[in-house]
Amino acid sequence: MTTIGMEWIDIELTARQLDIVKLVKAHAPITGDQIAEMLGLSRATIRSDLSLLVMLHMLSAKPKVGYFPGELHKAEASAPNWMSISVKQVQGMPVIVTGSLSVHEAVVTLFLENAETLTVIDDQKRFLGIVTAKDMLKLTLGNSQAGSMPVGMVMSRLPDMAAVGPEDLVETVVRIMLAHGLDGVPVLSPEREVVGWVGKTTILRRLLEAADEIHE
Structure with a gap:
């Protein structure tokens, strides 16, 4: 891997x-x-x-x-195993913000982009962490000053092993998501620049596609 x-x-x-x-x-x-x-x-x-x-x-x-x-075992005999597909074949682009963005602006961005997670980067475009709607809701409840705080102060800093590269397999993503209880993982270049995102929706969609391939 x-x-x-x-x-x-x-x-x-x-x-x-x-x-x-x-x-x-x-x-x-x-x-x-x-x-x-x-x-x-x-x-x-x-x-x-x-x-x-x-x-x-x-x-x-x-x-x-x-x-x-299950269907995945049947697929081994009749169609390519979806778990063997590389990340770069299924990844999408995350909604990216900088750590200096205010929490208020981050909330607005979540709604405008219809996203559940924001990916936070530094000035060199390197990955810093993620922040979710739930994170900001917890912060802002009962805290009138929270909106002006930089989002970098409330983001979750994921451990290095909770990220993948474009050449990793979808199987790797599933293992990481299960191990860390995540809804998605960032895709990083060797320089730690964010080049994509793979979320549970992508995985579930690929599962359905694999099942459809079996019945064709």
Whole structure:
């Protein structure tokens, strides 16, 4: 995986989630209770794992029948795996502001651009962090002076490993988003200039496209 000069921590799906996928591939159709029994766990313990794997299309489920391999596994045999697509093929451009912009101006920008997140850069166009509508709402409630504060004071400074390069895979983006609880990640050049953004909407859209490719 490309790290664009940054320290990389390889974060995988949990071992339990991978074991669940293997069990389903080997024994489908299989119920959640049967999966839990094979793992020596309770059904409640693996409920969130099953929900996540279904959401990612790694598993599919039929009421009163059980779990089956999901659309992504079927796609491996009939269409290119969407996870193997490079970031530069799916990235969009973020709404970029400088850290000196006031919170009031940042709020206006969010509304005008119909965006949920602003990407903050310095005077050399290098990435500094992100700020969300929720961040600014928390700041401005009950604080009449908050509007004049620079947005750089309220932004979240993402760790280096929460960014990707254009040559990284979409799979890398998904792993980072899951690991850090993010709705999107910035795409940076080796000089840390912001060259794109990949959000959860992009990922979900690509999931649907992959599913459509299977049924064509």
